[in-house]
Amino acid sequence: MDRREVIKLITIATGAALVGGELIFTGCTPEKKPTGDSLFGSKELDLLGDIAETIMPRTETPGAKDAGVAEFIAGTVDRCYFEPDQQTFMAGLVTIEETSRSRYGKQFGRLTGEQKTEMLQDLDREARAYRRPDGVTAHYFTMMKQLAIYGYFTSEIVQKQVLRHVPIPGSYDGCMPYNEGDPAWAI
Amino acid sequence: MPNIEYDAIVIGSGISGGWAAKELTEKGLKVLLLERGRNIEHIKDYEHEHKEIWQFPNRNQRTREMIDDHPVHKRDYPLSEETFGLYVNDRESPYTEVKRFDWYRGYQVGGRSLMWGRQSYRFNRMDFEANAREGIGIDWPIRYDDLDPWYHYVEGFAGISGSKENLEVLPDGNFLPPFDLNCVEKEIASRIEKHYDGKRRLIISRAANLSRALPDQNRGKCMYRARCNRGCSYGAYFSTQSSTLPAAMATGNLTLRPWSIVTRLLYDKDSKRASGVEILDAETNQTYEYRSKIVFLNASTFNSTWILMNSATDIWSDGLGSSSGELGHNVMDHHFRCGANGDVEGFDDKYYFGRRPTGYYIPRFRNVNGDKRDYLRGFGLQGSASRTGWNRDIAELAVGADLKHALSKPGQWRIGATAFGEMLPYHENRIYIDSEKKDKWGLPVLAVDVEIRENELKMRKDMINDAAEIFESAGVKNVVGSDWGYAPGMGIHEMGTARMGRDPKTSVLNAWNQVWDAPNVFVTDGACMTSASCVNPSLTYMALTARAADYAVKEVRKGNL
Numbered sequence: 001m002d003r004r005e006v007i008k009l010i011t012i013a014t015g016a017a018l019v020g021g022e023l024i025f026t027g028c029t030p031e032k033k034p035t036g037d038s039l040f041g042s043k044e045l046d047l048l049g050d051i052a053e054t055i056m057p058r059t060e061t062p063g064a065k066d067a068g069v070a071e072f073i074a075g076t077v078d079r080c081y082f083e084p085d086q087q088t089f090m091a092g093l094v095t096i097e098e099t100s101r102s103r104y105g106k107q108f109g110r111l112t113g114e115q116k117t118e119m120l121q122d123l124d125r126e127a128r129a130y131r132r133p134d135g136v137t138a139h140y141f142t143m144m145k146q147l148a149i150y151g152y153f154t155s156e157i158v159q160k161q162v163l164r165h166v167p168i169p170g171s172y173d174g175c176m177p178y179n180e181g182d183p184a185w186a187i
Numbered sequence: 188m189p190n191i192e193y194d195a196i197v198i199g200s201g202i203s204g205g206w207a208a209k210e211l212t213e214k215g216l217k218v219l220l221l222e223r224g225r226n227i228e229h230i231k232d233y234e235h236e237h238k239e240i241w242q243f244p245n246r247n248q249r250t251r252e253m254i255d256d257h258p259v260h261k262r263d264y265p266l267s268e269e270t271f272g273l274y275v276n277d278r279e280s281p282y283t284e285v286k287r288f289d290w291y292r293g294y295q296v297g298g299r300s301l302m303w304g305r306q307s308y309r310f311n312r313m314d315f316e317a318n319a320r321e322g323i324g325i326d327w328p329i330r331y332d333d334l335d336p337w338y339h340y341v342e343g344f345a346g347i348s349g350s351k352e353n354l355e356v357l358p359d360g361n362f363l364p365p366f367d368l369n370c371v372e373k374e375i376a377s378r379i380e381k382h383y384d385g386k387r388r389l390i391i392s393r394a395a396n397l398s399r400a401l402p403d404q405n406r407g408k409c410m411y412r413a414r415c416n417r418g419c420s421y422g423a424y425f426s427t428q429s430s431t432l433p434a435a436m437a438t439g440n441l442t443l444r445p446w447s448i449v450t451r452l453l454y455d456k457d458s459k460r461a462s463g464v465e466i467l468d469a470e471t472n473q474t475y476e477y478r479s480k481i482v483f484l485n486a487s488t489f490n491s492t493w494i495l496m497n498s499a500t501d502i503w504s505d506g507l508g509s510s511s512g513e514l515g516h517n518v519m520d521h522h523f524r525c526g527a528n529g530d531v532e533g534f535d536d537k538y539y540f541g542r543r544p545t546g547y548y549i550p551r552f553r554n555v556n557g558d559k560r561d562y563l564r565g566f567g568l569q570g571s572a573s574r575t576g577w578n579r580d581i582a583e584l585a586v587g588a589d590l591k592h593a594l595s596k597p598g599q600w601r602i603g604a605t606a607f608g609e610m611l612p613y614h615e616n617r618i619y620i621d622s623e624k625k626d627k628w629g630l631p632v633l634a635v636d637v638e639i640r641e642n643e644l645k646m647r648k649d650m651i652n653d654a655a656e657i658f659e660s661a662g663v664k665n666v667v668g669s670d671w672g673y674a675p676g677m678g679i680h681e682m683g684t685a686r687m688g689r690d691p692k693t694s695v696l697n698a699w700n701q702v703w704d705a706p707n708v709f710v711t712d713g714a715c716m717t718s719a720s721c722v723n724p725s726l727t728y729m730a731l732t733a734r735a736a737d738y739a740v741k742e743v744r745k746g747n748l
Binding site for chain 1: 237239240241244245246247248249250251252366367368369370372373410411412413535536537538539540541542543574576577578582585586587588590591592594595596597
């Protein structure tokens with residue numbers, strides 16, 4: 001049935017259809033490709049790293065920075081996103097920086113952990129309330145959160161150290177006991 | 188100077204072509220197996236098989252470039268990093284969509300046998316009789332009993348796992364032990380059986396995955412990786428590479444020629460036989476001819492018919508087999524992508540180990556056993572139950588440690604199903620040559636003009652409502668019935684266009700899959716289908732191919748072909 005389980009990945013952790021290269025249900029047409037280098041310089045990568053770390057922070061298990069999530073997000077936006085989504089995403093980074101300055105008088109990276117969380121919680125609320133008209137891109141925070149979660153849980157360190165990674169199970173048990181707190185399977 | 192004379196030529200190396208090559212070579216014929224795409228060697232060429240998700244450059248997401256090059260394949264799951272290179276490049280191999288038709292193709296040795304869904308069911312008695320009884324299309328020239336021994340034969344070699352259920356709508360077969368339902372599926376199965384008094388059943392699906400090794404074929408048992416669509420070094424699912432091709436090679440009678448696009452059959456009007464084929468070498472653009480006593484056409488449903496349409500055009504302007512007026516007509520698929528899903532409560536202390544390569548099946552219950560609907564035929568339901576993973580939404584957790592910890596653990600049990608419905612054969616649903624448009628090799632392409640009609644649209648309502656009702660009756664919570672959107676072709680079960688029948692005036696092929704106008708040409712892929720049933724069709728192609736090959740060799744031996 002695996003090839004029929006296409007439906008299972010269409011929403012990811014935000015209640016919204018996956019944004020970007022998987023945007024197959026919207027019939028969006030390819031736009032002109034940006035050529036050349038990455039859209040992300042070191043400043044943008046740092047900001048992305050701080051956003052991702054706030055979404056998936058280091059605790060007793062690795063965080064987004066440990067898992068290289070910022071680089072993953074940048075690569076996805078560079079290679080998989082079409083131009084309208086890229087524009088929304090990049091403008092979103094600017095908006096986050098501006099909001100941080102106007103609200104706290106500091107750039108996002110300098111905020112306390114609590115302030116970062118507070119800001120992104122508000123953004124999450126805003127993104128969930130956002131009703132996306134046809135032909136318009138998703139809310140930029142939906143993109144960021146989806147990519148942060150996807151990048152985190154598909155990284156080697158998280159698949160192996162946070163989840164339970166068994167590449168070759170070799171057998172099947174359809175009724176295995178589950179103890180509260182046990183991690184999920186990586187695959 | 189390469190040999191140009193063979194006993195038999197098989198065109199296409201997918202599921203049915205692999206079977207034709209195996210059967211014909213094992214019966215002693217010298218066979219040339221032609222494949223339009225590249226070679227893929229078992230094990231060695233499964234380039235993505237062992238990759239973990241973090242080892243794909245984009246973690247199995249699609250790049251803009253992939254999307255740009257695959258305007259058709261991007262529409263559904265076939266376009267992905269893990270199967271990249273196994274589905275065609277749409278820019279090189281375009282076609283014309285008179286109405287939207289999703290044509291997902293695999294041009295390589297093994298064809299789509301490498302990526303197929305592996306669901307393997309027999310047609311039932313009714314499936315072969317319904318057209319005649321209801322006055323739809325034409326009657327099949329064969330009945331269930333004609334195919335029963337051949338089903339048995341191909342099931343044994345291909346390796347079909349399944350449970351014996353003694354159901355008229357889904358005949359039992361020659362099975363390997365079944366895979367297991369998980370504990371939620373078992374519980375839901377027993378509730379369904381009770382609620383519907385055994386008239387609706389949830390059973391483990393029947394799949395061409397090995398629950399037990401087949402040492403004679405050097406094939407190991409399933410390792411529960413669920414990476415079948417990337418190729419399997421264990422040979423644990425049926426593909427040309429794992430199963431039929433090594434058997435054919437072992438005879439010493441097989442010559443495999445990749446990069447060979449058959450442009451037409453050579454037709455000798457005096458003997459009323461095909462004398463061989465003309466090919467275009469896909470790498471060099473050189474043309475070659477090969478001769479044989481018989482030809483098996485297994486190029487995949489539409490491409491087999493494309494070859495017929497381009498053959499003997501000096502005698503029949505619309506091609507070999509067109510004298511009936513039915514060549515290219517009666518296209519069918521299975522319409523699906525609608526059903527229901529919901530939450531299952533009460534199994535928080537249960538999980539599973541291993542990734543089962545298949546799911547459950549709810550056999551057809553509409554318009555059988557006294558049930559009567561306002562449409563003809565029926566559908567089956569395919570699905571599975573599992574716990575949600577890190578991709579689930581947790582509305583109350585926005586960002587941070589709690590979200591991370593919650594997503595690191597399995598979520599709620601869910602169960603879902605999509606229905607697969609039978610599509611009737613309509614003469615108006617057809618393919619034809621569009622000579623205005625050319626592919627990368629300068630060959631004219633196909634135009635596809637297919638739509639689902641009233642019968643299918645009525646059935647879809649039941650497909651959604653019945654799936655939802657079954658789940659609700661079994662205590663599933665928050666059940667949502669949905670139509671996820673279907674366009675013809677998405678089932679990847681193209682059928683028809685050169686149907687079998689009893690009369691050369693209304694069919695292209697006879698009861699042995701021979702073209703009426705050229706009896707040494709056999710068409711045994713999906714093109715031959717007279718009706719579609721609601722079950723996945725590949726097992727039936729295997730059985731029809733083995734049966735036709737047996738007949739063909741007997742006729743060759745008798746000097747009739």
